[in-house]
Amino acid sequence: MIQLPNSVKAYFNASNNEQLDSFLEAFKEDALVIDFNREFNGLETIRNWCKSDILGVHVRFDITDAWEQDGAYAVIASLDGEFDKTNLPDPLLLIHTFKLADGKIQELHVSLP
Template identity: 45%
Template sequence: MANNQFQLPKSVETHFQATNTSDPVAFLSTFSEDAVVIDAGKEYRGKAAIKAWSDRDYFGDHLRLEVTNAVQDALEIVVTAKCDGEYDKTGLPDPLYLDFHFTLDGDKITRLRNVLSSNSRAVPLPQPIAAFYHASDVYDDALLAGCFATDAVLADEGMEYHGPEAVSGHILEANRDAKVTTEITGCTEKNGDTVVTATLSGSFEGSPVPLDFHFTVENGKINALNIVLAGA
């Protein structure tokens, strides 16, 4: 399926187009000679190994990928895609969404890591909110702070945090300490805010807990976030 919504680097765009049009030559051309692919816990180094892997797991299984989201940070671009094909679906979510973590050098892919998506239900999210959850997952301080306006306010557990650095610092410290994982289950608009419902699990009392994240977004930045129990 063509990607008409997200502006992806040419090599990443070609990765998905070549997969969906069964073009292994174009697919392989996107990788550098010493590229590394990590897929299903296995590592493939160099074009010969990547060709053998893709011939089997992409083109042999007639893999089809529908891009549903993309987030860029300082080190990589992460593309979420809905997957289908003739692979063994035993024990896998249905539908299956994967996060494709691309590292680029110029116009070539130097590293690709494929993992189950943290947004496993592929709930559509506005770009700054999608970036918020990605940055929270990978503990990227700069990317997370960059999601917020300079006068942003976070309200969480009766406390307020002001400014991008204070907000991102609180979120990442809490996530690291409790080894938090997030499952996004819904997204609605309410009174001008975007409300994302997610279940958080980790090493904290009451885990797992469903929460509502009330985001106020203006001019592409989050300027207010209120985190409360779901349905409160």
């Protein structure tokens, strides 16, 4: 597995430790998150997404694989938390694809691998 950039590591560490401010510091001011078909533009909407979809249900990520391709970083992580797991695979794996600018997350796409 490759060495991940600090902002990508901060995204997962802050999520796992429920640290909203540290989570937001990993992103650029005008960042874009695409979580499946939902888009979150800018830090304020990303803050709300994090509070409801990550911290609000105590999501915990466990990175299982990571690689760099064409300047983007892809991370496969299993996740658990206090959310409805009905009809979800076990383990639940998601791929997070990060595009960075100036060392911070400019774009994040979350999808199934």
